[in-house]
Amino acid sequence: MALTTPTIFAIIAVVLIVLKLLTVGRRDKNYPPGPPTVPILGNIHQMPTRDAHLQFQKWANEYGPVYSLMLGTRVLIVLSSDQAVKDLLDKRSAIYSARPDMYIGQELCSGGLRFLMMEYGPTWRYFRKMSHALLNVTVAKTYIAYQLLENKQMLHDMLVAPDRCLQNIRRYSNSLTTTMVFGWRTSTYDDAKMMQLFEGFSEFVQINQTGTAALLDSFPFLRKLPDWLLPLQTRAKESFRKERELYVGHWLTAKEAVKAGTIRPCFCVGMAQAQQEEGFSDEQAAYISGTLLEAGSDTTSNTLYAFVQAMLLFPEVQKKAQDEIDRVVGSSRLPNMDDEPHLQYLRGCVKESLRWMPTTILGSVPHAVTRDDVYMGYKIPRGAAVMNNVWGIHMDPNRSPDPRRFDPDRFKDDFLNCADSATQPDASKRDAFTFGAGRRICPGMHVAEASLFLGMSRLLWAFDIKPVIDPATGQAILPDPDRLTQGIMAMPEEFEVKIVPRDQNRADLVENEWQEAEELVDPITKQWKRTPEGMVLPSV
Template sequence: MAQTYILLWFAIVLCVARVLLIGRRPKGYPPGPPTIPILGNIHQMPTRDAHLQFQKWAQQYGPIYSLILGTKTLIVLSSDEVVKELLDKRSNNYSDRQEMYIGQTLCSNDLRLLMMGYGQRWRAFRKMVHALLNISAAKSYVPYQMLENKQMLYQMLHEPDRFLENIRRYSNALTTSMVFGWRTPTYEDASMKQLFDGFSEFAAINQTGTAALIDFFPLLRKLPDFVLPTQKKAKDLHKHEKELYLGHWLAAKKAMSDGTIKPCFCVGMAEAQKKDGFSDDQAAYISGTLLEAGSDTTSSTLYAFVQAMLLYPDVQRTAQAEIDKVVGPDRLPTMDDEPSLPYIRGCVKETLRWMPTTILGAVPHAATKEDTYMGYTIPAGAGIMNNVWAINMDPTRSPDPRKFDPSRYINDTQSLSESAANPDATKRDQFTFGAGRRICPGIHVAERSLFLGMSRMTSAFNFTPMKHPETGDSILPDQDSLTQGFVCMPEEFQVKITPRNAKKAELVRREWEEAEQALLDPVTKQWVESPAETVGAEKI
């Protein structure tokens, strides 16, 4: 009997000891802030402006540090060289994802490509996406980009107080054209509103402390939804999101059957579905999350650029002077002007550096196998974070990093993708698009959308502060006030948008009216025929 009690107490002590080991940083791991039993560093995770705390830890613990989050480990990469070495050069080991129960299982039913684990399934779907968005395909979308840009400028001319809505419609319509073959002619489109609202809710749910606890302590998943309402919110979001994405996909399939669909990604995906047999739900999420990503990040970056023009009027004047010299007064810039507008190219790169939408690398990568780097152990299954904000704001890379200065890139002739692939990490422009095999596949399309958006807005309009109605003082936004979530943008701000002169206003008006009359159905406002079959980019 005594022996039984001794064994029982020994088992209890052993269990307690093992539980107390949870949350401790094992010997040999990269350094990091002190931990406490069970939680590790969870109690230190910020609820707002997480990027600032991750930057502070990088300054304290170096370019690679670790956070112990309950039962999981997060390795944070905070220098260009570390990201290049691990995420790029060792990408075969650093392209996986940790399990994300709230984001991938409940919100997405394991269908969201962004959070999908690395393997044959992910690689096959990524290959399809690459076919839509590679450099050759990106050039063919310029007619779509030009048309949507013309409508955006026209709406800025007539509805300057709705410029965020106009920017969002621009990026959304371009993405629906590429993915589904139809455009979004108005911001009041219910599907577009649902998309932006749904993505905001998705980001908010996945930022909650409850979501993190459920990820880090899997036993909590057995609790009912009334105890953990985040779980119910995630399930409800998936239901509505799936309805939206599946509706778009099935409508595209019907248009294919009717022979009315325009060239787009869904045509190729339908062929792949016949060959590989994946479900309509999976196809819906692949196309839907492409729409999600293309709509949100481009519009957020353009919104940040408008804020920069407001806060840095000297930059605005320099950009306008370059455009006036190269393009002249009688037209607005096109993609053909890009090589001759290095300062505008610098504006694209600087906006992505200065106000990164994926401020902490969006979703962390994960290590497939244990590895060692700089003498540290990186365990299998550890999350690997690309600390974008800390790298983009590194003063050794970008002196006075919170200053918006496109001249940093005046001699940088690389495209965004060429820069990301540069073997010299110090020569990479910014890290907002990610790295390795998980780098954003839309980088080629985004670069063109951003160049056209920035160059043509700056050519046509002045961006100046609104005035306080009582004091007459300029109302300027705080450039460090950002929305919260794993994808962010500046908090909403006011700006006065006016045409630079009457000739510019007439250019904007005429370009859109001529394009609308020549290319779109007068009732539906959809393309009458495929732009690839009817007209080149230079003619619209």
């Protein structure tokens, strides 16, 4: 039976569609190398569901410092060397500061509002400029009074509840962040809004780690399917509803305090001024401040908790740091920021913690390139996502010999702060890549570095960090440093630890310092009674 012309055309069309589909997921010969692909999926089936940083490091060892992964219709370029990050994300930041399309993360979970995932353009540049104006190194120094108060409560909490080490650290980090962003303290770990923040962000991370999220990002046509076929979409929308309620509530409370003249110096004072001038929505303001709350609460607490773990695993480091603190500070007062230039080994502890356990283990959210580019002879196509493989860089033995050893002496000759280190021309001399790179680098790194220095120096001044002893065996119970939480923000899994005062005099001083600090806060609300001396309301 002879085929009709329409039938022939239909067969040809089907063949062409099939051939086109078979090219999906295939690596272009000019792209950076990478693991073998399969049709349509590319490398999606090889993406790990746990400990992704280890697989990305393994691929870097196999395919080099710049390799590619084909994720369905999308291309992911992975940068696993300090020089590649410097050359592309820093030097070519004009075209490497975009974000890839993140349907679940940015659209459904965040309503297109999350600053961390916002597309590069005039709106992002305005909010970035505003964030820098309210968080730069000069403004960061004015927040020291907040850091000192929260730090004193953390020390007191360690004294009275040493078995709640992680909770004490998280309260310190969260309260410091809420004070700097919104002007109010979180005086207890059991605060309902703090619980909602950590639980909500955990839910956000879990949703975005699913295979369904990866498929929806890689194959946009699937987004047209109804929610009953894709229950993850319903879950993401509900996550956004709860998070938006939390963030908008925080922002409106701060905004009313600005109008009433009762707010303490904080980021939202300047943002309220900017909103009057620019007219952006309350929802957008809520997500700018909410993003800072997320970042400030998680990164500082995760890094400080990792430092505690390192002190358990490397007691010789703890002893050397305590000897330095005792020599410079003595036993009659707590360390302060004036001591920082004289505590070089402790400064190394801060930098080594950021290197040894980078909380943004795979660079948080990938960048994206806005036009075709060529690097090392490879084509990097327009629209490709570009990952800063922080773990792979930090664990490079050529950069950091014996990389899983915690050694602050790596930085004995590094007298730069983290921000200045990030801008030096020689990429191999940069201390850590935890704060990001290029135009997307963390604007709050000055505040974070000071919080970490105060947290680490004062913990070691006041306490010995010791392992719990197994009563059955008499052996020390030590944590496994390779057991990490999963997601875009990583930290050690919770572990047992003994926080013990070094002597009674130090314990008494911790108690006295907190009693004096408590006089600054209202006994009922636990909020600041008045603006700390020397602080001013920030403006853009």
